[in-house]
Amino acid sequence: MVHQRDGTAIISGMDVGDFRQMKAWIGLTSSEADQLRLVGPRLQASFPGVVELFYRTLLKDPEAKAVFRDDAQLRRVQDLLNTWIQELFEGHYDEAYFEKRSKIGRTHVRVDLPQRFIFTAMSLIRTELTQLIQALDLPDSLGAIEALHKLLDLELAIMLETYRESYVDKVREADRIIMQRQLDEVQHMATIGQLAASLAHEIKNPLAGISGAVQVISSEMEDSHPHRQIMKEILQQIDRLDSAVDDLLIYARPKPPELRQADVGQVIRNCLNVLRGDPSLQTLTVKCEGADHHLDATIDSVQMEQVISNLVLNAAQACNSDGQITVALAATDDKLMIRVQDNGEGMSEETRKRALEPFFTTKAKGTGLGLSICAHIVQAHRGSLQITSTPGVGTLVEICLPRRPHATGETRSVI
Numbered sequence: 537m538v539h540q541r542d543g544t545a546i547i548s549g550m551d552v553g554d555f556r557q558m559k560a561w562i563g564l565t566s567s568e569a570d571q572l573r574l575v576g577p578r579l580q581a582s583f584p585g586v587v588e589l590f591y592r593t594l595l596k597d598p599e600a601k602a603v604f605r606d607d608a609q610l611r612r613v614q615d616l617l618n619t620w621i622q623e624l625f626e627g628h629y630d631e632a633y634f635e636k637r638s639k640i641g642r643t644h645v646r647v648d649l650p651q652r653f654i655f656t657a658m659s660l661i662r663t664e665l666t667q668l669i670q671a672l673d674l675p676d677s678l679g680a681i682e683a684l685h686k687l688l689d690l691e692l693a694i695m696l697e698t699y700r701e702s703y704v705d706k707v708r709e710a711d712r713i714i715m716q717r718q719l720d721e722v723q724h725m726a727t728i729g730q731l732a733a734s735l736a737h738e739i740k741n742p743l744a745g746i747s748g749a750v751q752v753i754s755s756e757m758e759d760s761h762p763h764r765q766i767m768k769e770i771l772q773q774i775d776r777l778d779s780a781v782d783d784l785l786i787y788a789r790p791k792p793p794e795l796r797q798a799d800v801g802q803v804i805r806n807c808l809n810v811l812r813g814d815p816s817l818q819t820l821t822v823k824c825e826g827a828d829h830h831l832d833a834t835i836d837s838v839q840m841e842q843v844i845s846n847l848v849l850n851a852a853q854a855c856n857s858d859g860q861i862t863v864a865l866a867a868t869d870d871k872l873m874i875r876v877q878d879n880g881e882g883m884s885e886e887t888r889k890r891a892l893e894p895f896f897t898t899k900a901k902g903t904g905l906g907l908s909i910c911a912h913i914v915q916a917h918r919g920s921l922q923i924t925s926t927p928g929v930g931t932l933v934e935i936c937l938p939r940r941p942h943a944t945g946e947t948r949s950v951i
């Protein structure tokens with residue numbers, strides 16, 4: 537049945553009107569109802585046997601068995617099924633009967649019963665009860681069997697319809713929870729973004745002032761002045777604070793990538809050239825593979841340089857003074873792979889799993905935002921970022937990007 541609520545079309549499940557209509561279609565008459573009522577007492581003693589066979593057959597299937605929580609529940613359901621069979625033969629197939637039967641489908645959805653089991657289960661019950669009626673050798677066994685089939689068809693229709701209705705409700709509710717979570721996340725990020733922007737303003741301006749003043753004082757000092765080293769350290773700490781604020785800003789207010797055709801080999805070479813001056817790389821060997829020939833892709837070069845630089849600096853921090861870092865580029869027609877590998881201390885499984893979480897860090901220094909910024913940038917390029925690591929052996933970060941994010945038709949990335 538379809539009706540409108542708040543202007544939205546809603547397909548609802550079976551109601552009492554549908555039940556009456558279905559009963560009329562199936563053609564279950566009051567004399568057939570009487571036939572079932574009369575035959576019931578003569579079958580009653582055999583119902584526990586039907587129930588026993590039903591569950592014995594069911595429990596042979598591991599998936600069906602898994603639906604049951606414990607033995608106590610199983611015993612309870614056996615009693616419920618026994619009652620259900622008795623009620624089949626009470627002869628009152630009215631609205632109260634329908635209301636009661638409607639609950640069963642809902643219960644089955646609640647316990648995550650796969651719907652296909654209902655058909656086989658109903659077929660088993662049908663066969664067993666038919667045989668029981670045949671064995672009574674009644675003057676009109678065929679009539680009673682036909683009445684039973686009609687009633688079981690009606691039961692199946694109620695069970696499947698209420699099953700479908702509850703299932704749709706369950707899926708809708710799950711969707712609603714997911715959407716609410718996404719909305720909360722967006723609102724949360726918007727709040728963090730505003731906070732970060734105003735904090736950044738409040739912090740960066742005075743920092744620039746302090747930095748300028750320290751540089752002036754420092755430039756007026758003789759090289760041999762005992763406080764010169766202290767001034768240098770103050771400036772280094774200011775730089776650290778400044779880049780921590782930058783990280784927070786980038787994380788909280790990510791910019792969508794400005795995608796343009798670029799030579800990715802060139803992007804990697806530029807990035808490594810800049811990094812060569814970084815103190816943390818001075819004693820390490822940094823190798824570059826596959827970046828010497830032209831390989832074009834549609835990327836935001838600035839953001840991608842930021843990702844590679846971040847990964848190389850992370851790798852450097854994980855290495856001993858004689859460590860080695862390799863940045864490798866490879867491509868297929870439609871994909872680009874950038875690998876940053878080190879032979880440093882590696883990560884435990886626990887650390888590896890949490891490495892992309894914002895603010896997660898195992899280092900004394902750092903905001904714990906670097907890797908999650910990388911992941912966001914890669915995700916915005918519709919790519920994926922994967923980390924594999926072995927403690928004591930090293931870490932490999934693999935980035936896979938579509939060469940033409942717009943042309944591939946890819947919709948989601950997995951990070």
Ligand code: HEM
Nearest residue numbers: 600603604609613616620639640643647649653654657658
């Ligand atoms: C045509 C076949 C079936 C019938 C007539 C039937 C009947 C029933 C009935 C009457 C209830 C109680 C509903 C309520 O009022 O809450 C119930 C619940 C349940 N059924 Fe079925 N059932 C059938 C098939 C199955 C199958 C195939 C499985 C498992 C593989 C199953 C597992 C359960 C479970 C786990 C419950 C929940 C018991 C609880 O509330 O703890 N049923 N069923």
